[in-house]
Amino acid sequence: MVTINDIANRLGISISTVSKGLNGASDISEDLRQLVLDTAIEMGYQSKRMKNQTTKKLCIFIENMEYTSQNQFGYDLILGFKQAAYRRGWDVTLYPATPAFQKKEKYDTYMLKNHFSGAFIVGFTLSDPWMEQFRHTAVPTVLFDNYIPGNPNICYVGTSSHEGISMAIDHLFQLGHRKIAFLNGFPHSMIAEQRRQAYFNFMASHNLPTSEALATNGYHAKNSASCYIRSFLQEGATAILCASDLIAAEAVIECRSLGQSIPGDISVVGYDDLPVSAQLTPPLTTIRQNRLELGKCAYSALEILIDHVPVSHILLHPQLIVRSSTACPGHNSLP
Amino acid sequence: MVTINDIANRLGISISTVSKGLNGASDISEDLRQLVLDTAIEMGYQSKRMKNQTTKKLCIFIENMEYTSQNQFGYDLILGFKQAAYRRGWDVTLYPATPAFQKKEKYDTYMLKNHFSGAFIVGFTLSDPWMEQFRHTAVPTVLFDNYIPGNPNICYVGTSSHEGISMAIDHLFQLGHRKIAFLNGFPHSMIAEQRRQAYFNFMASHNLPTSEALATNGYHAKNSASCYIRSFLQEGATAILCASDLIAAEAVIECRSLGQSIPGDISVVGYDDLPVSAQLTPPLTTIRQNRLELGKCAYSALEILIDHVPVSHILLHPQLIVRSSTACPGHNSLP
Numbered sequence: 001m002v003t004i005n006d007i008a009n010r011l012g013i014s015i016s017t018v019s020k021g022l023n024g025a026s027d028i029s030e031d032l033r034q035l036v037l038d039t040a041i042e043m044g045y046q047s048k049r050m051k052n053q054t055t056k057k058l059c060i061f062i063e064n065m066e067y068t069s070q071n072q073f074g075y076d077l078i079l080g081f082k083q084a085a086y087r088r089g090w091d092v093t094l095y096p097a098t099p100a101f102q103k104k105e106k107y108d109t110y111m112l113k114n115h116f117s118g119a120f121i122v123g124f125t126l127s128d129p130w131m132e133q134f135r136h137t138a139v140p141t142v143l144f145d146n147y148i149p150g151n152p153n154i155c156y157v158g159t160s161s162h163e164g165i166s167m168a169i170d171h172l173f174q175l176g177h178r179k180i181a182f183l184n185g186f187p188h189s190m191i192a193e194q195r196r197q198a199y200f201n202f203m204a205s206h207n208l209p210t211s212e213a214l215a216t217n218g219y220h221a222k223n224s225a226s227c228y229i230r231s232f233l234q235e236g237a238t239a240i241l242c243a244s245d246l247i248a249a250e251a252v253i254e255c256r257s258l259g260q261s262i263p264g265d266i267s268v269v270g271y272d273d274l275p276v277s278a279q280l281t282p283p284l285t286t287i288r289q290n291r292l293e294l295g296k297c298a299y300s301a302l303e304i305l306i307d308h309v310p311v312s313h314i315l316l317h318p319q320l321i322v323r324s325s326t327a328c329p330g331h332n333s334l335p
Numbered sequence: 336m337v338t339i340n341d342i343a344n345r346l347g348i349s350i351s352t353v354s355k356g357l358n359g360a361s362d363i364s365e366d367l368r369q370l371v372l373d374t375a376i377e378m379g380y381q382s383k384r385m386k387n388q389t390t391k392k393l394c395i396f397i398e399n400m401e402y403t404s405q406n407q408f409g410y411d412l413i414l415g416f417k418q419a420a421y422r423r424g425w426d427v428t429l430y431p432a433t434p435a436f437q438k439k440e441k442y443d444t445y446m447l448k449n450h451f452s453g454a455f456i457v458g459f460t461l462s463d464p465w466m467e468q469f470r471h472t473a474v475p476t477v478l479f480d481n482y483i484p485g486n487p488n489i490c491y492v493g494t495s496s497h498e499g500i501s502m503a504i505d506h507l508f509q510l511g512h513r514k515i516a517f518l519n520g521f522p523h524s525m526i527a528e529q530r531r532q533a534y535f536n537f538m539a540s541h542n543l544p545t546s547e548a549l550a551t552n553g554y555h556a557k558n559s560a561s562c563y564i565r566s567f568l569q570e571g572a573t574a575i576l577c578a579s580d581l582i583a584a585e586a587v588i589e590c591r592s593l594g595q596s597i598p599g600d601i602s603v604v605g606y607d608d609l610p611v612s613a614q615l616t617p618p619l620t621t622i623r624q625n626r627l628e629l630g631k632c633a634y635s636a637l638e639i640l641i642d643h644v645p646v647s648h649i650l651l652h653p654q655l656i657v658r659s660s661t662a663c664p665g666h667n668s669l670p
Contacts, residue, residue, distance in 0.1 A: 149495070149497065149498045149501065149652075150498055150501070150502065150652070151652070152652045152654065159647075160484070160647045160648065162484065163484045163485055163647065166484065166485070167485065290644070290645065293644045293645075296644075297639075297644075297646070300635075304632075309625070309628045309631075309632075309651070310625065310628075310651050310652035310654070311632070311649065311650070311651055311652075312494075312495045312498065312650045312651055312652040313495065313648045313649065313650040314646065314648065314649050315646070315647045315648040316644070316645050316646055316647055317484075317485070317486070317487045317645035317646075317647040319487065319645070
C-alpha cells in the first residue's frame, strides 16, 4: 500500500508538503500541488479518507444532454444509474462538465481530490478535452455512447447502433421503400459515425441506392430538418430515418410545410422512443433505447471495473416500435 | 399467465392431451407432441414444475472446445460460469451438443422439456444447426464468441477482437516489424472473421503490406502450421501472429524445423494466454483472454436476460503479455 511517505521520498519533499498538496492547502504553489497529485495517482495512492470513508462516492459528468424532465433523453439514464448505485450504498454527484471545466482540471486529479471511486460520462463528443485523458486514466470510468480501446479501466455502455439502423431499414424495406434518406445527429460523435456506417452497410446489403446527398449529418436542432429535407425529397426519397425523435419531429413539420403528408407521401422513423414520440401527430415509428436499463447497466459496468475486471462493452438490443408515421411508399410531389 | 387450458383451447385438443405432450407421454404421436411443445413455447407457458422448482436449472452446451484440464481454454470459462451460478443458487448441467444431437432436438423444446431457464453456448460454429434457431429463441441464451442480432433473448460474451489484434500488431510494429503474417483459426467462426478484418484494418492503419498469402485460415491443428509457415517465410514475413497459443506452439516448432530461430529470425505471438504459453521455449508473447472472468460475465449476462433486460454484448478488454518469443526483426533465411 502506497503511503504519503512514499510520495514524499519519490519527490524528495517533506511529508507535510505532500499532505498540503493532497489536501489543497493554499500555501504551496499550484504547480507543486499538481505534481503531488499526479505522483499520488501514478503510484496508486489512496487517502485514508478514501479508504475509511463510510460514504462511497461516484460521479456523473454530463454534457450536451438534457435530463431534468421525463421527456428528455438523459432523465431515465441518470435515474437508472442512481437507482442502482444508491441500492448498493453509493452516493452519486452529478456534475455538468463543460469543455472549459475539463481544460482547467485534469480528470484523474479531480477524481482523487474529490474522493470519487469512479465516474459515468454522458454526452461527451470526440473533441472534449478529457476524451484524450481517458486513454490512460487509472480511474474506473464508464462512457455512455463512447468507446476508448486499450484501457482496462474504461467501459462503453450503449445500444447497438448496427441493430438499431438495421431494424429501421428492414422495416422500411418490407413496406416497399427503396430510396431511404438518413438525417444523422451531431457530427463529432462516435455514435453518429457508427450509425452512418451501419446505414451505408445495410442499404448496400439490401441493394438499395445511397449517395452522400441521402445521408447528412444534422444537429439536434430545427435547422437540420429545414436544411436537408427539401433535398432529400428532390433526390426522390420516400422515407426518412432520423437519428432522434426530436429530429424526426422537426422533419415531420418540415415535410408538411413542403406540402407532403406523413405517412401518405413520406414515411418518417425516429430514434430513442422518448415519451413525446407516442404523442406526436402521427405517433412516431421509432427505435427504442431502454434508457432506464442503460443507466442500470452503466452502474453495473462501473461496479465490475471497480472490482478490477476489465469489462470493455455492455450493449443493449434496441427495439423497433411501429406506430403510424410509416406506411407503404407514396409519391412525394417535389420534382 | 398462460395455462395448460389456454394451450388446449388454442389447439382445439383436450387438456389431458396437452399434458401428455408436455410430459413426454408415449401414447401420443411425435408430431402432436412437438406441436404442443411449440405452441407452449410460443405462448410463453411455464410448467408448474418450472415455476415451483426449488432447484433453478441452467445448461451449458459445449462443442469444439476442451475443458477437462486447466491447460485447456474451456476449463476456466466453465469454472467461472459455474462458480457465479452456484453462488446464486442455480444448478448447472454441462452437455456436449453435437450437430447430430442438435438436428434431433429443437433448442427451445429441449430447454422446456428439461426445465432449463437459460443456457450458455460455447464453441459453436456458424454452421451448427441450432445457430439458426437462436435467431428466434424465446429462451435466455448467452453465446460465447458468437453474435445473433435482433433477438432480445440473446447476448454475446467474449473478448474484443479488434483490441486484441491491434495490441499484437502495435507491439510488433513498435519492435520494428513490417511484414507480419496472420495464422488464423477455424474458418467457420465469427471470431475468426472478426480477427481477420481487424488484422487487415490495423495493418492498413499502420501502412503495412498485406496480402491473402500473409493471412490464412488454419485450424487448431498441427497441419495448419506445416501448411503455411514456409510460404509466410517465403513472402518475407519477420513475425507471425497466431489465433491461439496452440497454433503458435506449432508455428514455433515448424519455424525451427525450417532452420529459423525464435525470436532471433522470426517473432511469434500467440492468443489466449493458456497456462502452457509461459512454459514454452521461448515463453510466448500472447494476448490474454481472462477466461474465469469471461465465464462469470456469461453468468451475469444470463441473469440479466432472465430479468427481461435485452443485453446484447458484454465484452472484456484483452491484455498484451510480453514474454520472449518477440524481438526486433531478424532476417529469415528463406528462400
